Amino acid sequence: MPYNHRTVEPKWQKAWADAKIFKSPTTPGDKPKFYILDMFPYPSAAGLHVGHPEGYTATDIIARVKRMQGFAVLHPMGWDAFGLPAENYAIQTGVHPHETTQKSIAAFRRQIQSLGFSYDWDREVDTTDPTYYKWTQWLFLQLYKKDLAYEAVVPINFCPSCKTGLANEEVHQGACERCGKTVEKRDMRQWMLKITLYADRLREDLEGLDWPQSTLSMQENWIGRSEGAYVDFAIDGHKETVKVFTTRPDTLFGATFMVLAPEHPLVKNICTTDKNAEVTAYIERARMTPEMERTEAGRKKTGIFTGAYAINPVNQENIPIWIADYVLAHYGTGAIMSVPAHDNRDHGFAKTYDLKIKTVVRPAMGQAPTDTAFEGDGFAIDSGAFTGLATEEFKKQITAWLKEKGLGERAVTYKLRDWVFSRQRYWGEPIPIVHCKGKCAKAVPVPEKDLPITLPQVERFQPTGTGDSPLSAITDWVKTICPECGGAGERETNTMPQWAGSCWYYLRFIDPKNTRAAWDKELEKAWNPVDLYIGGAEHAVLHLLYARFWHKVFYDLGLVTHKEPFKRLRHQGMILAFSHQDSKGAYHGYDEIEFAGETSKLIATGEPLNMKIEKMSKSKKNVVNPDEVISSYGADAMRLYEMFLGDFELTKPWDMRSIEGVSRFLAKVWRLLENQVPGDAKTNQRLRHKTIALVSERIENFKFNTAITALMEFVNALTGSQACKEDLDILLKLLSPFAPHMAEEGWALLGNQGFVSQAAWPTFDPALTTAESVGIAVQINGKLRETLRVPSGEAHNQVYVEAQAKASEKVVKYLENAKVTKVIFVAGRILNYVVHTS
């Protein structure tokens, strides 16, 4: 009977759902627990992308194996559903984001379920559901009460044409994504979270996490701790001093000018009258220049002299004070001492404006370059009493000296800045704050009993035109009473960023229905932390940093028992697409060139095959919809194919030409099951044990592609021999995490009871994982000359192997007339004669 995935797959999906075999227990009980989590998706209207099933298949494979190995597995799925696309769609069409979102969720859920993943759907969460965001708001209030949330006026992206605030994602190369007009910075009141208070802990606790090295270093760079010193410079003729931050206090003697950020508060005071007009114009220009452009590397540096001079505290030299937009107001102190001889940015600036360059460090070895700055460590020259000191020692001594003289002190700065936590948007969690207009006249948190503050129903989602949130136009909703004094109050109209919901969803999954608390403390203790977290590398910094920050706050509040939320993290490699660009520049997606026949047609027309591998995007017509693949090949083939593409953690192209391979493999498995002839349990015993070992180990190490390879080799061998029942049972167990539907169908076909998904994962005997005989390579001077077949038992016996080698004509040929100077024997692998021919 031919295997029909169209009927078999839905049948087993229903059977699993009816029997609730993937439902996680409330607590792990006496089983070891395993919490395996996918980064939950934003349910976009476009539906699933092939990148989604890649990660989900991987976690599903591991979840299924762990379950079969006797773990209590928590494997949930949910929706990170607040976000810009639904809101923008609402602005264009008037369809409420809630409607769009629910539709997208339904579509995503259907697609995900059609792949047969073993999620516990009873734990599904949706960040836009008031029963969920009630607790997002509650958690915000905990941060607020801990004094970690505050209001501040900060610049936001503002489009003067659309008259609306823009998210960073909506600004492309300094221009508004929608109208193309240049985006300005505009100061607005924002809610901020004090993530900087946790900078050190966020950095230090990276140690001990089983995360990819690249992610750890990205987080570390993002936090950007640098050690150095603050130094105060007096200003000639003024009472004020300018504080600068430097990581190289040892180059103070080489500071020949100073640069302030255009936004620096002292600029207006110190600027001499003759320079006033010029300076004001420069500042204005800098304000109008979008940050994107301003911070573009390699851009020609611009600046202007203020007319004022600072006094270098180490040698009392007067150095000119300049203003330049390459100095950023928000990093360090917004002012730098410039050492053009030892900093390349300063060097470029000094060259442009013909400023003095003074060398104060010589390299320990070799010559310093003359056309650029020498930024390395070395020994001090021309530095007064400090001359001759090595850079590190100099730093210590000068810092102590500065402290002693009251001119400065050791300092640590971070690139990490406080987190701007408010958005001028409708489709987000309302920030649960009332601005009292009565007696209290301050921001007052909404009492917990009044949560959630739900989003009001509105007809229009248009921005207000002032940059305020659309919520501010809904007077009925805004006007309220102050929870503290009962006087007039106005609700906060800003909403939270999309990150808010994803900062704690992994905690909600352990207790998703709780109406009295965000989660139960006992359950938290039982299930946390997440044992394995899988998702795209695009979240390497922001989401993972924000979630860690909230988690640490929860830890301080006694809400969680572990310092870190995600014990082990892996990123899936991005799936790229083949595109072909023809001579006219038009793109042809994979659907036009997917199969070899089509490719040949293109070759036949003489059209050059300009194949490119690049990110999938609608405009390049190379986006692949999983539905089509599932309908023609089935969910099992789709899952297998996703895993067979290449290394899970590396970038790889989606090449539909080879899905035929995994599809044929499944057909072969089915034929094998149907045509079983009773065989001897001994025949394939060693291969059976070896395959169990290989598949188990490769899954554990995320080498899904080669785990499938091992299964293919097993099937090829079984097809060519007489497979016994045990061979087939084990094959189905090993196959079941990858192709669960066929595995269940086959399990039933062989007359087994229950679900293969609930069978015990097979174990192996290490002694039986090697073949009866092994090949030993015999090399002469590293070159392969002969391969010996020796029994496994003798493969470690050098005397035996050498005797065999010397019995081989091929080897003898190379050994006669040669003097063996060295024999290298690697047990079970290599015998290498190093010879000297006279």
Added chain:
RNA sequence: GGGCGGAUGGCGGAAUGGUAUACGCGACGGACUUAAAAUCCGUUGGCCGCAAGGCCUUGAGGGUUCAAGUCCCUCUCCGCCCACCA
């Protein structure tokens, strides 16, 4: 500019410093078939050779080693992330 990763047959890709090219795709030849599909068997990195066999080959060039796709140095190209961070 910085960080991280990658480059292996016609294609996707395998290879704890130890037999490079496993597995799959494609191609070629054959079997089965009236025929096709499906399936099965065989061949398939390059060069020389009737053959036995030999030589070469993991982006380029050097090095370490008995032995290098793998380690080290220099360079080229590609991808991702960050980017004037003092």
